[in-house]
Amino acid sequence: MSKNRKSKDIRKQIWEKFGWSMRVWASRRGLKPHDLYNFLYGKAGRKTSKRIVEMLQKDGISRS
Incomplete structure (x- = not known):
């Protein structure tokens, strides 16, 4: 599985679960976006x- 596919998958799960973009999720968890x-x-x-x-x-959130 390509890395791009994995990232889209995680983004989609975060969006469906919280209604946040990945960036928002990261900042709420105290991460920097580039991390x-x-x-x-x-x-x-x-x-x-x-x-x-x-x-x-x-x-x-699974990261398969």
């Missing part, structure tokens, strides 16, 4: 990725 984009396109560091994954799981 999230780096994560989606595979450029985030280990710690940032781990933090984002935990937040997604806590909000019940």
